[in-house]
Amino acid sequence: CVGYDVASSEFSVQAANSDPRAKAAVALHPNDAPDLAERGEYESAFARIAELAADEQVVAVGETGLDYFRTGEEGVAAQQRSFRDHITLAVERGLALQIHDRDAHADVVSVLRDAPELPRSVVFHCFSGDAELARICNENGWYMSFAGTVTFKNSSDLRSALAVADPHLILVETDTPFLTPHPHRGQPNAPYLIPQTMRLMAQTRGLEDDAGLDSLCQQVMLNTTQAY
Numbered sequence: 001c002v003g004y005d006v007a008s009s010e011f012s013v014q015a016a017n018s019d020p021r022a023k024a025a026v027a028l029h030p031n032d033a034p035d036l037a038e039r040g041e042y043e044s045a046f047a048r049i050a051e052l053a054a055d056e057q058v059v060a061v062g063e064t065g066l067d068y069f070r071t072g073e074e075g076v077a078a079q080q081r082s083f084r085d086h087i088t089l090a091v092e093r094g095l096a097l098q099i100h101d102r103d104a105h106a107d108v109v110s111v112l113r114d115a116p117e118l119p120r121s122v123v124f125h126c127f128s129g130d131a132e133l134a135r136i137c138n139e140n141g142w143y144m145s146f147a148g149t150v151t152f153k154n155s156s157d158l159r160s161a162l163a164v165a166d167p168h169l170i171l172v173e174t175d176t177p178f179l180t181p182h183p184h185r186g187q188p189n190a191p192y193l194i195p196q197t198m199r200l201m202a203q204t205r206g207l208e209d210d211a212g213l214d215s216l217c218q219q220v221m222l223n224t225t226q227a228y
Helices: 006-018 033-038 042-052 073-093 105-114 133-141 155-164 191-204 210-227
Strands: 024-026 056-068 096-102 120-123 145-147 171-172
Touching: 006 042, 006 096, 006 120, 033 042, 033 073, 042 073, 056 073, 056 105, 073 096, 073 171, 096 105, 105 133, 120 133, 120 191, 133 155, 133 171, 145 155, 155 191, 171 210, 191 210
Parallel strands: 024 056, 056 096, 096 120, 120 145, 145 171
Antiparallel strands: none
């Protein structure tokens, strides 16, 4: 259960402490960082996230990262500062790092490479890159988490990335309630639709039969356990 601001992060931690099937991630979303900084509220908000990250049910820091789609140049510095703070927090707490990367591939990679130390696991949430970014992830051991977007007809770059991704670095997700896989696009997304995404992922990897699908599912389950 993934937090993207103080309120949703508090909810995620509460949910994870209420149901043994759930784990939590906490963070300030990159789109919110510039607004918080402008209001003088970033430090107190991040302090609360750091507090929540100490909870034993928290397994990751994120969604953090960079988003240049909704935030213009004036917000880049605040986003990058927040991203670095979240990286440091994940390292200090020994947690995985979940990255939100939208229209910012080069800068996300640059910030990661410039960090003095990286967390034990780096996950590109809702992976949106191409084969080139997938190869960079392969080289660095960074996980790539594919959502329903990989099933969209216009997502050939995503499928090219999936085709070259190291099988030990592939994850799957819903991004509930968004990015519902084909043919249910337009309806609210939920975990019950992950099999739809996984079937397309297996086909993209050249695993056409049930045995191939089962093999990929087992690998993704193992990867998820290792990442988190």
